[in-house]
Amino acid sequence: MRLFIYANFLGVAWAGILNNQRQVLFEDEQDSILNQLFGEVLTPHVEGEIQDLSVGKKKYVLDDSETEEFRAQCGFYENHRISYPDDSFLSDIQLFSGIVTFAHVPMEQCFKSKDAENAPNYDIAILGAPFDTSVSYRPGARFGPNSIRQGSRRLGQGVLPVRGFPGSKLRTLDPYNAGYKIVDCGDVPMTPFDNRLALNALYRGERAVYKQSTNRTDLKVPKVITLGGDHTITLMALRAAYEHHGQMAVIHFDSHIDTWDPKVLGGGITKTQSINHGTFLHFAHEWGYIRDDKSLHVGLRAPYFDLYDEKHDRECGFDKIVARDFDLLNFKEIVKTIKDRVGDLPIYLTIDIDVLDLAFAPGTGTPEPGGLTSRELLTVLDGLEGLNIVGADVVEVAPAFDSNGEITSIVAAQVIDSILGLMVVS
Template sequence: MAGVFNQVDNSIYSNAMTFLRQPLVVDPINSDSNIVVLGFPFDMATTGRSGARMGPTAIRHASVNLAWEGKRFPWSFNLTKHCKIVDAGDLVYNCGDSEAFCQQVDAAVSTLLSADKTILALGGDHFITLPLLRAYAKKFGKMALIHFDAHTDTYSNGSRYDHGTMFYHAPKEGLIDKNASVQVGIRTNYKQKDHGFKVINASEANDMLADDIVSIIRERVKDMPVYLTFDIDCLDPAYAPGTGTPVCGGLTTDKVLKILRGLSGINIVGMDVVEVAPSYDNSEITALAAATIGLELMHLWAAKHLSI
C-alpha cells in the first residue's frame, strides 16, 4: 500500500487544490519562486451581494482544469518550465477588522516584494486592491493602472472601506497616475468631469477590435510600471454570473483574452483577479474564467520579466 500514498498528484480532483497544482508552501519568502499565488478571502467591503471571500478557493479549484495543458494555447512557451510558481494559501486576518486587514496585506505583500517575488492576488472583493497598491508603490513608486471592470470604483460617497472607492483614494495617495491609467468595460455611471482615467466603456469595447483596444492601452501606460486589476464583473453575466454586482452588456471571455495577450511586453509588476462569488456561479464558469485570466496574467509577467 505504500505506493498509493505520498505521490506527486497529477490527477484532476484528488487531494487539496492549489492554483494550477503548483506546490503549496508555508514560507514563500525563502522559496525559489518567481510568482507567489496568495488568496485574500475578504468581502467586508461589498455593497451588493457578499460571498467573494470564497473566491480564492473556487478559483483554485477551477484552475486544475488548466493544469494539464503544459504550454498554454496560444502562448509559445510552457510557463512552469520557465517560471517557478508556488501557492502560499490565503492571508489570515481577524474577521471584522478592516483596518487590521489593510495593515496585514501591506506587511505581507511588502515582505514578498522585498524578497523579489511578485504576486498573483486572488480576491476577495475589489477593496483588496487598495492595500495591495500601497505595498507595491513602496517598491515601484507611482504606477499606471489597467483596470477591467463594470464600475470605475472612483466613487467618493462610499465609506473608507468600500469596494467602489479604491480608485478615488489611490490617486490621492499617490499610488497610481490617472493620466497613465485606463479602465476597460465600464458600463455604470460615473462623474466624467475631472475623471482623469481613460475609459473604454463596454459598448465601445464590444464594437472595437481587440488590437485597437490594446493600442489605446499601450499608448496610455507607455513604459510605466503597471498594476493590472481584473474585476470579474467586467465580463458579461453570461460569462461570469458568479459575482456580487453583475451588470449586463459586458465583454466576452474571448475579447478579454485577446486584449490581455496583446499586452505582452508591458511592464506589468502587479496583478489581481477579484470579485468571484461562487455561491452565485453556474458550473464553475466564473471561477474558470478567473483562473484562466490569472494564468494569462502570469504569462504576461513572465514574457516581460523573464525575457521569454
C-alpha cells in the same frame, strides 16, 4: 446463574455458526467474476517496482449466465492486463489529488522573515485575500480565493494554441515551465469583524511576500498575483507594490469606475466606510501610488451616480474604454489604445470579474448586463504582451452566486493563467 451460562453458550455457538457461514461465503466468492476482475487490485506492492499482473494469469472463468457483451469486455481485460505503477503517484492524474493550490503549483510559507531558517524563494507568488466586508451590494467574495483555486485544477502545464496573437511568443509558451518558480502562498488571515485590521493584515502579508528572495537574477522582487476578495483589496496590493516599483499605471478591467469620491460612496455615511470597493482607486491616486494620466478602465458600463463622477475619474488620472467600444473597434485598436496610454511604466493589472457579462460570470457581487465575453477579455489580455506587469489581481468572484458548473471560478482561473503568460514571456 445457570441461565446466564446457558445464554453465553448459545451466544458463542451462534457466533461460531455465523463465522463458519462467513468463511463459506468468502470461499465461494473466491472464484466469482468480480473477485477475478478486482482481486488483483489488492495485490501487494513491492516498493519501487511496477506491478505487472499480465504474467502467469489464468483466463477469467465466467458463469454461463453472463451476457455476450460482458464476455467481450472480459476478453478485452484478459488481453490487456493492467500494470499498476509504484507508490510514487508521479505518473497518476493529479487533477483531484493533494491540497488544492492554484494550478497545482507548490505551496510555500511566504510570510516567514527573509532571514528565517528555510525562508522561501520564488519568482511569482499567488496570494489569497478572503475579504468582502467593503461591498455595496452582494457579499460572498471572501470565498473567491478558494473557488478560483478549485477552478484551476485543469491548469498547470501545456501550451495553448490560442494564447497570444499570431506570431506571438505566447503561442509556444507554457508559463509553468518557463524558468520562473511559481508558488501559492495560501490566504492572508483577514478578520471579517474590522475592516481596518483586515486591510492592515493584507498589507503586511503582501509586504512579507515581496520581501522574499527570487530565483532569477533579472527580478529584484517577486511578482505577486492576488486572488480576491472584494475590490478593496487592490488598494493594499498597490501600496505594497508601490514600495518596490514606485508610481505605476493601472489597467483596470471592470464594469464600474471605482474612483468614486468617498463623499459620494460610503464616506457620506461614516468616515470608516470611506475606503470600499468603489473608492479604492480614488485613494490609490490620492496617496500617490498611481502616475497621473497614465491609467485607464476597460469594459465600463455601470451607471454613474452623477456626471461629477466622470470628471472626478479624470482627476484621478484615468481614461476609459467602455464595453460598447468592443462592438465598434477591433482588438488591435483596443490593445494599441491601452499600450499608448500606459507606455513603459510598471503596470498593475486589476481585473474585476464583473467586467464580463452575466452569461460568462454570474458569480459576482455587483453584476451588470452588457459586458465582455470571456474570449474578448482573454484576447485583450494576450494583446498586452510586452508590458512590464509587476503585479495583478482578480477580484469579486462570489461563488455563492455562480452556476453549478462553476463557470465564474473557471474563467477567473483562466484569466490568471493569461496573466502568468504575460509575466513570464520574454
